[in-house]
Amino acid sequence: MSTILEIKDLHKSFSDNPDGTEVLSSLDLEVEKNEFLCILGHSGCGKTTLLRCIAGFESFTGQVILNGSAVTSPSPDRIMVFQTFEQLFPWKTVFGNVDFPLKQTGHKDKAERKRVVEDALKKVRLSEYAHYYPHQLSGGMKQRVAIARALALKPKLILMDEPFAALDAMTRRELQNELLLLSQTEDCTILFVTHNIQEAIILGTRNIVLHKGGKIVYDKRNDMEKPISPSSEGFGRIWQEMRDAIYME
Amino acid sequence: MNRSQSGKNGFVYKLSVRIVFTLVVLGIWEYVARARLLGPRSELIFPSLESIGAAFVRNFVKGYAHLSLWNYIGNSMKLLLAGLFIGIALAFVFSGLSTVSRTFSVIYNYVVSVCDLLPGVALLPVVIVIFGVKSGVIVFLVVHAVIWPMSRNIMDGFMAVPMIYVEAGRNIGLKGASLLFKVYLPASTAYIVSGLKVGWARAWRGLISAEMIFGIASCPGIGLFINQMRTNMNNAEMYATLIVIIIIGVIVQYGILSPIEKNTVKKWGMSR
Ligand SMILES: Nc1ncnc2c1ncn2[C@@H]1O[C@H](COP(=O)(O)OP(=O)(O)OP(=O)(O)O)[C@@H](O)[C@H]1O
Numbered sequence: 001m002s003t004i005l006e007i008k009d010l011h012k013s014f015s016d017n018p019d020g021t022e023v024l025s026s027l028d029l030e031v032e033k034n035e036f037l038c039i040l041g042h043s044g045c046g047k048t049t050l051l052r053c054i055a056g057f058e059s060f061t062g063q064v065i066l067n068g069s070a071v072t073s074p075s076p077d078r079i080m081v082f083q084t085f086e087q088l089f090p091w092k093t094v095f096g097n098v099d100f101p102l103k104q105t106g107h108k109d110k111a112e113r114k115r116v117v118e119d120a121l122k123k124v125r126l127s128e129y130a131h132y133y134p135h136q137l138s139g140g141m142k143q144r145v146a147i148a149r150a151l152a153l154k155p156k157l158i159l160m161d162e163p164f165a166a167l168d169a170m171t172r173r174e175l176q177n178e179l180l181l182l183s184q185t186e187d188c189t190i191l192f193v194t195h196n197i198q199e200a201i202i203l204g205t206r207n208i209v210l211h212k213g214g215k216i217v218y219d220k221r222n223d224m225e226k227p228i229s230p231s232s233e234g235f236g237r238i239w240q241e242m243r244d245a246i247y248m249e
Numbered sequence: 250m251n252r253s254q255s256g257k258n259g260f261v262y263k264l265s266v267r268i269v270f271t272l273v274v275l276g277i278w279e280y281v282a283r284a285r286l287l288g289p290r291s292e293l294i295f296p297s298l299e300s301i302g303a304a305f306v307r308n309f310v311k312g313y314a315h316l317s318l319w320n321y322i323g324n325s326m327k328l329l330l331a332g333l334f335i336g337i338a339l340a341f342v343f344s345g346l347s348t349v350s351r352t353f354s355v356i357y358n359y360v361v362s363v364c365d366l367l368p369g370v371a372l373l374p375v376v377i378v379i380f381g382v383k384s385g386v387i388v389f390l391v392v393h394a395v396i397w398p399m400s401r402n403i404m405d406g407f408m409a410v411p412m413i414y415v416e417a418g419r420n421i422g423l424k425g426a427s428l429l430f431k432v433y434l435p436a437s438t439a440y441i442v443s444g445l446k447v448g449w450a451r452a453w454r455g456l457i458s459a460e461m462i463f464g465i466a467s468c469p470g471i472g473l474f475i476n477q478m479r480t481n482m483n484n485a486e487m488y489a490t491l492i493v494i495i496i497i498g499v500i501v502q503y504g505i506l507s508p509i510e511k512n513t514v515k516k517w518g519m520s521r
């Protein structure tokens with residue numbers, strides 16, 4: 001396995017933050033290729049900020065190195081999947097939402113693009129909805145499109161910021177299963193922020209817990225054999241470890 | 250029964266109410282005309298429906314000064330389209346520039362706010378002094394009518410574009426002009442469409458008023474036509490021309506503006 005992402009001495013503070021404290025102070029992290037890294041931590045500990053720095057949406061000091069080159073601005077090699085259902089372009093159909101980014105990133109051959117889009121939609125089970133507009137979809141379907149859009153681009157990293165947090169429990173479980181399957185079959189590296197310990201254990205091949213200031217207080221590989229359920233052997237132990245890490249003073 | 254919820258029935262209901270109402274108004278009109286209720290001036294104020302109908306046909310066949318009403322309509326439309334085109338294009342250019350330069354944005358916002366308050370017709374004397382009585386004056390007024398509300402809406406629309414679309418766009422490598430055209434523009438379609446509606450309404454009113462106040466011999470339009478009908482006491486023709494003006498308004502509303510709305514913001518679930 002090789003390192004795909006390397007974060008060295010990352011500092012981030014917001015200029016309009018009144019007390020001037022750093023949201024992330026001296027964060028170091030390495031991510032292996034094809035890893036599914038789940039990031040947990042209390043609200044406000046800097047999970048979103050970390051993803052946004054990696055995505056290139058925020059300025060920061062320190063280094064974020066992707067495949068050997070430093071990250072400075074957003075790029076299609078790091079695709080964000082947001083929590084909000086409103087991340088699709090409402091003026092494009094489901095097909096268009098997946099096709100447009102491909103077209104913008106230099107995929108000139110229309111027939112080839114069509115094949116890629118149809119393939120991506122099939123992976124998230126939305127082939128039948130290709131001609132729908134986002135406002136005609138449910139929240140879960142919209143998140144599936146966002147995932148298909150990311151997969152189709154074959155980015156080096158997919159950065160997911162609580163993509164399932166706003167879904168009902170059943171849909172959430174459904175999408176978790178789909179994402180798990182995709183993460184095992186696709187050649188992709190995923191950073192996945194969540195508040196849900198169970199979700200992290202089910203999906204992640206590695207879990208980390210952040211504390212205020214972006215301090216990593218827990219960082220362990222998750223080698224349990226997938227698919228994992230709460231009744232899997234060892235689940236309770238990991239769950240307890242992570243919970244303790246989150247609530248540790 | 251809740252009529253607003255009964256879809257097609259609601260439509261049939263509304264349509265029949267309108268038809269009945271129109272027939273009643275026409276009936277009263279015809280009665281007043283036939284009974285000459287207003288005495289000797291009755292025929293001027295309430296020409297019979299028959300004579301208005303005949304005048305309608307006469308407007309197109311005979312017209313005025315050897316020109317059919319078609320020619321007047323054509324002239325008006327020519328000036329209107331030129332003005333709309335220039336006004337809308339300028340609105341896009343200036344609003345686009347104001348996303349690039351902060352100073353330009355401050356100045357342009359200020360200019361738009363001030364000019365938007367100025368009724369075009371009030372500018373007429375000034376414009377005539379500058380340009381003389383030429384058809385360019387009418388184009389100028391149409392541009393004035395459309396450019397400010399259009400700019401206001403485009404700029405408001407750009408401001409209101411949700412950050413998430415912008416970030417999704419930047420994420421796939423869009424920036425500068427490509428971000429403007431591929432994200433900001435479609436994302437503010439609702440604002441642009443409502444700017445079009447306001448712009449059209451003002452331009453159409455402004456055009457007719459300007460033509461009525463001073464007709465341009467080299468390019469006589471509908472406003473001039475209706476004014477001539479009044480001076481010549483051809484009142485039936487006058488009413489017939491009003492009907493033509495209404496018909497043009499209906500065609501633009503239901504033939505152009507509504508379809509644009511239906512095929513963009515309505516289709517995308519984005520209407521405000
Ligand atoms: N644009 C901003 N300007 C100023 N402060 C910000 C900004 N964005 C985030 N912060 C601050 O940075 C800190 C971390 O925020 P962040 O959104 O990264 O937290 P999070 O871990 O994602 O929380 P949650 O689990 O609630 O999503 C918070 O204290 C927040 O107030």
Ligand SMILES: [Mg+2]
Binds near residue numbers: 047048161
């Ligand atoms: Mg967050």
